Amino acid sequence: MSKTVLILGGSYAGLHIAHALLKKSLQDVKVILVSKNTHLYWNLASVRAIIPGQLKDEDILQPLEKAFSRYPVANYELVIGTATAADFDKKTVEIVLPDGSVTHTPYDQLVLATGARTSDPESPWKASGTYKDVVESLHSIAARVGEAKHIVIGGGGSTGIEVAGELGYEYGKTKEIVLLTSGKKLIGGHPVADAAASELKKLNVTVRYNALVEKTTPSAATAGKTEVTLANGETITTDLYLSTTGLVPNVGYIPAKYLSQDSQPSVIVDEYLRVTGTENVWAAGDVISKPRASFLITQKQAASVAKNVEAVLTDKAPTVAKGPPVDVLACAVGRGRGVGRINNSIRMPSLMVWAAKGRTLAVPMLKSYIDGSVA
The missing domain is CATH 3.50.50.60 (FAD/NAD(P)-binding domain)
Incomplete structure (x- = not known):
C-alpha cells in the first residue's frame, strides 16, 4: 500500500528533505511538497539583493518545478498553497490553494518545515508572499x-x-x-x-x-x-x-499543545526531531528555532529528519539528531570583510568570514538545492 510523506514548506529544510527521500526511490512512497511560493528564495543573499545592480532575480530565485524535474512524476507532487490547519490525530492537513479553494491532504508521515517570517511583512529578508x-x-x-x-x-x-x-x-x-x-x-x-x-x-x-x-x-x-x-x-x-528585528515561526496551522509557551511560539521536538506527543510528525528549521535560527543548523536538521523518516518508512528505528560539529556565528560586513566566532571562543579572521560567506553569501549553493546535490 502506497505511503505519503507530506512536507510543508519549500525552502531550505523542506526541499532538502524532499530531495533526500526522492533520491532513495523508496518503494510505494510518494512525496508531496507544499509551498506557498513557486520558487526557492535564497534569502541569505537578500541583504545584498537590495543593493542596485548586485544580483539578478535568477541568482537568488529558482523555480521549484525545476528541482523536481529529475524524478519520476509518480513519485512526487508539488502543491502551491498554504497550510492552514493540521490534524495530527486524523493525519490530515488543510491547504488553501491560490484560487481560494481548500483541500484536505492525508499523510502517513508529516514534516513541518514552514520556517519563519519577519515581524515586518514588508521586509525582504524572508519570502512572506508569492x-x-x-x-x-x-x-x-x-x-x-x-x-x-x-x-x-x-x-x-x-x-x-x-x-x-x-x-x-x-x-x-x-x-x-x-x-x-x-x-x-x-x-x-x-x-x-x-x-x-x-x-x-x-x-x-x-x-x-x-x-x-x-x-x-x-x-x-x-x-x-x-x-x-x-x-x-x-x-x-x-x-x-x-x-x-524579529523572526516569527510560521506555526499558525499547528495545534497549540504542540507549541512552546514563548512569546513567539515554536514547535516542540524530541531528540529525534519528532514533534513531541506524536509518532509520525517531524520538524526542522526555523519553525523550531532551537537552538537558534541558522542556515547551518537547518541543514543538519533537514538531513536528520530525512534519515529518520526513511527509517520509519522502512520499519527501522530513528536515530538521535545531530547538530553541526561546531557552533559557528559568522556575519558578512560588506563585500570585503566579516566577523565570526566558533563556539563563542575561537575568533574567525575577517578574511575567513569573507571567503566562507561574505564573498558570495553562498549564492552558488542555490544550484545544489535545485539539482538535488545538497542531499
Missing part, C-alpha cells in the same frame, strides 16, 4: 536604496549588521547610514559584537545603542520620508527605514 511579491519587494527597496541619502536600519542582530555592512560598503562615503540597536552592544553582547562595531565604523556606518524603535510613521512634514520614533521619545527623520 514569487511576484518577493521580486517586487526587492526591486522596490533597491530603487529606494539608490535614491535615499539617509537610511536607518532597525535591529542590531546579525541581519541588521549585514544590511548595514552592505549599505556601508556601497554607499558609506555618499549616504548617511545609521544602525539602531536596543541594547548596549550589537547581537545582544555576543563575543563578535565589538568586532562588528569596529568593521561598521570603517564603512562609515553610525551605530546607536540603547535606541529601541517604538514606531515608524510617514512624515507629515516631508513627503516620502519616514519618522522613526524611539522609546526615549526622540524622532529620526529618514529617507528609508529598514527593519531587521
Whole structure:
C-alpha cells in the first residue's frame, strides 16, 4: 500500500528533505511538497539583493518545478498553497490553494518545515508572499536604496549588521547610514559584537545603542520620508527605514499543545526531531528555532529528519539528531570583510568570514538545492 510523506514548506529544510527521500526511490512512497511560493528564495543573499545592480532575480530565485524535474512524476507532487490547519490525530492537513479553494491532504508521515517570517511583512529578508511579491519587494527597496541619502536600519542582530555592512560598503562615503540597536552592544553582547562595531565604523556606518524603535510613521512634514520614533521619545527623520528585528515561526496551522509557551511560539521536538506527543510528525528549521535560527543548523536538521523518516518508512528505528560539529556565528560586513566566532571562543579572521560567506553569501549553493546535490 502506497505511503505519503507530506512536507510543508519549500525552502531550505523542506526541499532538502524532499530531495533526500526522492533520491532513495523508496518503494510505494510518494512525496508531496507544499509551498506557498513557486520558487526557492535564497534569502541569505537578500541583504545584498537590495543593493542596485548586485544580483539578478535568477541568482537568488529558482523555480521549484525545476528541482523536481529529475524524478519520476509518480513519485512526487508539488502543491502551491498554504497550510492552514493540521490534524495530527486524523493525519490530515488543510491547504488553501491560490484560487481560494481548500483541500484536505492525508499523510502517513508529516514534516513541518514552514520556517519563519519577519515581524515586518514588508521586509525582504524572508519570502512572506508569492514569487511576484518577493521580486517586487526587492526591486522596490533597491530603487529606494539608490535614491535615499539617509537610511536607518532597525535591529542590531546579525541581519541588521549585514544590511548595514552592505549599505556601508556601497554607499558609506555618499549616504548617511545609521544602525539602531536596543541594547548596549550589537547581537545582544555576543563575543563578535565589538568586532562588528569596529568593521561598521570603517564603512562609515553610525551605530546607536540603547535606541529601541517604538514606531515608524510617514512624515507629515516631508513627503516620502519616514519618522522613526524611539522609546526615549526622540524622532529620526529618514529617507528609508529598514527593519531587521524579529523572526516569527510560521506555526499558525499547528495545534497549540504542540507549541512552546514563548512569546513567539515554536514547535516542540524530541531528540529525534519528532514533534513531541506524536509518532509520525517531524520538524526542522526555523519553525523550531532551537537552538537558534541558522542556515547551518537547518541543514543538519533537514538531513536528520530525512534519515529518520526513511527509517520509519522502512520499519527501522530513528536515530538521535545531530547538530553541526561546531557552533559557528559568522556575519558578512560588506563585500570585503566579516566577523565570526566558533563556539563563542575561537575568533574567525575577517578574511575567513569573507571567503566562507561574505564573498558570495553562498549564492552558488542555490544550484545544489535545485539539482538535488545538497542531499
